[in-house]
Amino acid sequence: MRFVLGVVVAVGLLGCGGPEEQGVDAVESIGQEIVGGVEARPGAHPWNVSLQQYGSHFCGASLIRVSATKEESDIVVTAAHCVYDGTARLTASAGVHDLNRPGAGAQTVNGVKTVYHPAYNPRTTMNDIAVVKLEKPLKFSATVQPILLPLPGEVVPDNVEATVAGWGLTRENGQPSSVLLQVGVPTIGHEDLRAMYSKAGIAIDRYAMLGAGYRTGGKDACQGDSGGPLFLPGAQGKPVLQGIVSFGIGCARAGMPGVYTRVSNYIPWINTQVRLLSDTARQ
Numbered sequence: 327m328r329f330v331l332g333v334v335v336a337v338g339l340l341g342c343g344g345p346e347e348q349g350v351d352a353v354e355s356i357g358q359e360i361v362g363g364v365e366a367r368p369g370a371h372p373w374n375v376s377l378q379q380y381g382s383h384f385c386g387a388s389l390i391r392v393s394a395t396k397e398e399s400d401i402v403v404t405a406a407h408c409v410y411d412g413t414a415r416l417t418a419s420a421g422v423h424d425l426n427r428p429g430a431g432a433q434t435v436n437g438v439k440t441v442y443h444p445a446y447n448p449r450t451t452m453n454d455i456a457v458v459k460l461e462k463p464l465k466f467s468a469t470v471q472p473i474l475l476p477l478p479g480e481v482v483p484d485n486v487e488a489t490v491a492g493w494g495l496t497r498e499n500g501q502p503s504s505v506l507l508q509v510g511v512p513t514i515g516h517e518d519l520r521a522m523y524s525k526a527g528i529a530i531d532r533y534a535m536l537g538a539g540y541r542t543g544g545k546d547a548c549q550g551d552s553g554g555p556l557f558l559p560g561a562q563g564k565p566v567l568q569g570i571v572s573f574g575i576g577c578a579r580a581g582m583p584g585v586y587t588r589v590s591n592y593i594p595w596i597n598t599q600v601r602l603l604s605d606t607a608r609q
């Protein structure tokens with residue numbers, strides 16, 4: 327259901343569809359997966375979680391650590407627009423590569439509570455972040471691991487390669503992927519991103535949003551990748567969750583990079599939610 331919302335958001339708010347068929351052809355000739363990506367090595371992104379309703383994938387999410395010592399967690403981070411219109415029968419699947427063939431390493435648990443950011447604005451897509459508390463913790467394993475959060479206010483350099491991974495559409499108006507796909511996209515400075523989106527009448531907030539993509543298009547997240555992670559290697563070389571797939575105009579269009587929630591802006595909020603929601607964090 328939420329997946330439909332994502333498409334509606336893209337069509338309604340961000341004007342995908344319509345007389346843009348040339349854009350689609352241009353994308354088609356460049357790439358064919360996440361958009362323009364490749365199949366992830368199974369287990370390469372063990373924090374990538376599939377949020378599902380009635381057994382069908384609608385958004386991504388990322389498993390985060392809730393305790394320094396416990397090797398399990400009952401909290402995932404996603405986009406507010408993924409859960410904004412309700413989360414009946416939400417389940418979270420971790421340790422999965424092919425959604426059609428979850429292997430022995432897969433763990434699926436029910437969501438029991440979702441909290442989206444109190445200042446999330448569906449009209450502007452500001453503060454597009456939410457947490458989901460799971461009914462029982464996901465146990466860390468070879469296929470299930472948390473991703474590190476950035477430091478509060480940590481700045482992501484411009485023009486460095488970030489990775490986005492998800493099960494979303496492999497091209498604008500295309501089909502979702504049953505296997506986890508990934509693509510590398512360079513980060514884009516605030517002024518450049520702001521200038522690109524101002525042409526479309528969309529405001530970009532320096533603190534709440536982070537852009538990543540190629541000026542020429544061809545590689546991007548797409549519908550169904552929403553809520554999933556954009557990550558960069560941190561100080562110790564380990565991946566850090568710097569972005570959450572939030573929105574774009576179409577997918578992989580030239581001059582229209584993907585827009586991500588800037589996670590470093592929300593660390594105190596995330597930590598507060600973890601404290602309030604997680605059973606595992608307290609023990």
Ligand code: ARG
Binds near residue numbers: 329336547571572577
């Ligand atoms: N809002 C979309 C969703 O619900 C994700 C859009 C990401 N688009 C992009 N071109 N990067 O799945």
